[in-house]
Amino acid sequence: MSKAADCGRCVAPEAADAAPPKATVVVAVYNIERYVGACLESVCAQTERDIEILAVDDGSTDGSGAIVAAAAARDGRIRVLAKENGGLSSARNAGIEAARGTVVLFVDGDDLLEPQAVERVLAAFSAHDPDVVTFGARCFPKGAAASWTVECLSPVAGAYEAGDLDVLYRYDTKPYVWRSAFSRRLLQGCDLRFDESLWFGEDMLFYFEAYPQSRRTVVVEDKLYVYRVARTGSLMDASAADLALKVDKHLDIVERIVASWRWRGWLEGRGARLLDWALEFLSRDLFACENDDMNRLAARLGQVLGPCLADGSAEGIDPASRQLLERLASGRPLGPLAAKAVLWRYYRHRMGWRFCLDKLRGAYDA
Helix, strand or coil, X not given: CCCCCCCHHHCCHHHHHCCCCCEEXXXXXXCCCCCHHHHHHHHHCCCCCCEEEEEEEECCCCXXXXXXXXXXXHCCCEEEEEECCCCHHXXXXXXXXXXXXXXXXXXXXXXXXXXXHHHHHHHHHHHHCCCEEEEEEEXXXXXXXXXXXXXXXXXXXXXXXXXXXXXXXXXXXXXXXXXXXXXXXXXXXXXXXXXXXXXXXXXXXHHHHHHHHCCEEEEEEEXXXXXXXXXXXXXXXXHCCCHHHXXXXXXXXXXXXHHHHHHHCCCCCCHHHHHHHHHHHHHHHHHHCCHHHXXXXXXXXXXXXXXXXXXXXXXXXXXXXXXXXXXXXXXXXXXXXXXXXHHHHHHHHHCCHHHHHHHHXXXXXX
């Protein structure tokens, strides 16, 4: 479903003959001259030395390229892949194509890796032979992240065999791809790539394609990544300012996931749980939009998910989810009071009274 980057021209010619490293760390770089030096230092300082570091310069126009080149001159494990600007997904895809390590990790160039990150990831791969290892992260600066983000990045340990999608629907195993390491076997064997047409939420789509194809997934509690929270000008920071835009982009994600699963034949027997997740993922912000935006977005949601009611993909869906989806798929506009009634009816039947009371107290608004 996604287009892989053609990055053969970027790969250093001597790399093909060298013994493959244990792990590849793909660092996406674009106009982050203030941060990328520290990022690369954290990767070079890993206690596991047998790694390759692919610094993918996605057409930076500031001093990032020079900083990356200087780092590569100091440490021969860094390979620079210079390409025209194509976005984060394009940069990561270039890294996947060039990666030689048995295990592949992704790092955003304004973040950091903890010193033992690769060592601990490789230990989990050695002990359990998984295709995916998902881990925790700490947020920087301290206190800057919302409570939900901190909880999301503090996972509970677990292990999942092929076909067990419980890992996919846990709130603490997504949505940032940098908090997982992937076997190169999975990435290449299943042709897993990031969708380059998505500029927001590409990680979520990637997880919805990766977890279902993983032979085994292991979740560890270790916080191995340092996430710089919403630096000014970042995509996350820019998109949070406009709720309707945020919901539109989330709908883009859901639409791509549903299309991908339909194309792969995964909706049969699995569609109900996906729809339950999608409605839970979208409903709060959708119903918080201004009424005109809410009705426009509700109609779009109905168009994206409504066909699943007719083709049998929704068989087994939670009754509260079905009722909400049928209402949205009807296309009838909702006034402000009617919209609140629909949402609270969904919350009461899907989440229970305790959730509703906590919501009124603001427990889920952080």
